[in-house]
Amino acid sequence: MKKLAREVCIIGVGMHKFGKFLDKSLKDLTRVAVWNAIHDAGIDAKQIEAAYFSNVLAGLITGQESIRGQVFLRDAGFEGLPIVNVEGACASGAIALREAMITVGAGVYDMVLAVGAEKLYLDDTARSIAAMAANTDVEFMAGLGFQFTGSYAMTLRKYMQQYGWTQEHFARVASKNKYNGSLNPYAQYQKPMSVEEILSSRVIAWPLTLYMCATMGDGAAAAIVCSQEMARKIGGKLPVTIATCCLRSGEVTGEDDGQRGIAREAYDTAGLGPPDIEVAEVHDAMAPGEMFRIEKLGFCRAEEMGQLIDQGYFSLTGKLPVNTSGGLAARGHPIGATGLAQIAELVWQLRGEAGARQVKGRNSLYPRVGLAQNSGGYVEGSPAALTVTILKRDVA
Amino acid sequence: MTDLPLREGLFHIPESPGDKPYLIGSRCRVCGYACFPGKSVCVRCRRDDTMAEIKLGPYATLETFTVMRVGPHDFPPPYVIGYVRMKEGAPVFTLITDCEPKDDALKLGQEMELVIGKIREDSRGNNVIGWKFKPAERQVT
CATH class of the missing domain: 3.40.47.10 (Thiolase/Chalcone synthase)
Structure with missing residues (x-):
């Protein structure tokens, strides 16, 4: 761009x-x-x-x-x-x-x-559930039993095998986001939930359990x-200021599904890099999805992820708070509104108006740079649409 | 009850015991990009004069899978879905058959084999015929 x-x-x-x-x-x-x-x-x-x-x-x-x-x-x-x-x-x-x-x-x-x-x-x-199938190539995916929960589950299974991510890490991320959501008056679910409660809820598509997933x-x-x-x-x-807002369709012949490429484009056009980001909202229709978004955005390597989660790196008081709103699974995911809800959360965080879930900035009282990653739909093995937005405020 | 293919021209249904099933995809003769279902335009080269039809299968490698414990009305759970990569290089989203619906029933990287058969019933009670994969029966050498 x-x-x-x-x-x-x-x-x-x-x-x-x-x-x-x-x-x-x-x-x-x-x-x-x-x-x-x-x-x-x-x-x-x-x-x-x-x-x-x-x-x-x-x-x-x-x-x-x-x-x-x-x-x-x-x-x-x-x-x-x-x-x-x-x-x-x-x-x-x-x-x-x-x-x-x-x-x-x-x-x-x-x-x-x-x-x-x-x-x-x-x-x-039933009509609402059936309508969700329209977010895929209906000719092939919907008629073959494809579901978004299954898509997240299959991606996570690969990371588990390659990088040692565990179901316990996934529950920890979900629990962190439920806690964040409990502090957000706009969130659909405002009840904190323990790692044990999340792990013991029923399996939807292993490794995902019910309380890791966004509902309607x-x-x-x-x-x-x-x-x-x-x-x-x-x-x-x-x-x-909108430092950048990039959009592209998913990829099937490149290095990955397009997420690394759009992250680079966003950093390049904003003149910023992952170390500059102080707060992030990422697309996690199933809460553990936050982990592969974080990795693709360049905030850490997949190998370090489990350890960083255990340390609370992405919690409200961590080095890089992620999904302070609660993310999709806790704040809720009315799909056409989600991308702008991420933006609202970042604006509140950057202005210091996020109330009980307000995070601190690294060099000032409140964060100065925030990133929102939003993606949607599914076409032949990659997201249909990918976006990365970076917002920044002047020194106040 | 009639057998109806998911769509014409996507796969070959074996007609005799020795006849093997295959998927009909395409490959770019310039960059090698292979896909299923086939396309007439190469996504990598963005050219409309480089793609040729190819047969895919019957063998593929399992890239990932999961057991769905919830499902739309025409897919009663539990059922198993996965991604396989054909030996010819094309990735394919698929139902998995001849496999217990257990979370550890399969190993990533294992060899899978194409099956053409019923994938669901449509609203009129017809059998929709499509592709599925099962754990390969041949011994990998």
Whole structure:
């Protein structure tokens, strides 16, 4: 990716709590997240000039296809705007952010909304589960018994064999994230859970047990993206700069499935490296997946992983706190909202607004650089969409 | 009840006892990239004039597997899935058959053998015919 024509930052973020909300519609979820972001930014909502709307399964689950963003954002009070619908399975939220960044970075608009919303809980659970199959190549994978839990399980089994990772390590990671989620008022699951409870829950696809896995969820998350000049003029909360936001489809002929390549691209374009990252949100639809994301992002070698987990390296008080929000399995994973929920968490951490789960910075009171890794879907042995975003704040 | 292939042109169904099953994939004559299902464009070279059809199988190496303890309605658990790599180089996602649904039933790296047969029933009760792999019966020399 080339450098943008001008610097772009995030001036406000907002969420609707993740969870099970049978009495709420996608309109409700979207509206709450959008207006929380607007109030957080302290702007007049009329300043928003365009919107990117991320949602994955409303079409299949409810039949609301074609104009999802236009429908849900009209209810949130928006008319007369360019509204673009984006999707890329579980990475959709980050794709919405990236499109907003590019539009502002190119100078087309000064202020753009990125919002992701998803509602997976319905009266008819079977329909929601069946719809998840759309995140793969339906012609082959779905008809052959493919499931995302199985995909994570098979990847983890390879790491176990090669690098000595154990099911106990996996439970430790899941337990850490459940604890983080217990401190996050927006999380779907706010109950800490011991390593023993996680290990003794029923096996879903060995080595994964029930409490290591994300469930269905409802929720929404939003970010207000604007140019740096505009942010200065507004003079609200400390703006957080988007140092980079990279996107690519998965790979089948390269060194791996594309994750190492996109990590390098992100570090190169941001002018930063793994040692600069002080807090990270990574895509862990099954909590132990955090471990291979961390490894692919270059934070440590696969051989060191078990030891670092045992030392609490990735916990809230560790050297590199990961998934401070609770990650996908604890914060929840309403798929179209997940990417922007990661961004909201990083913005709160960088501003020192993360409450009981606030982490410290290495060189200042709060972290200055955070990374979000989001990925979605599955095509022929690699993720369909991969994203890496790096956010940084100026010295306050 | 009728036998219906998952899709035409994906594999060869043995017609006599000596006839071996195989998958129909493709390989790039420039870079060697091999894939299943076959493609007419090479993903590595991004060229549409280098791919040729090849037969894959029946032998492959097990790269990883797991036993699914939950499943969609047409796949009653437990069932075993895995990734194999064909001797010709193409990776294949597959159901695994002739194997106990135990978490330690197989060893990564072991030799597997292609089976063409029923993988599930469709909503009308037809047998959907596709590829599966079983632990290889031949002795590896």
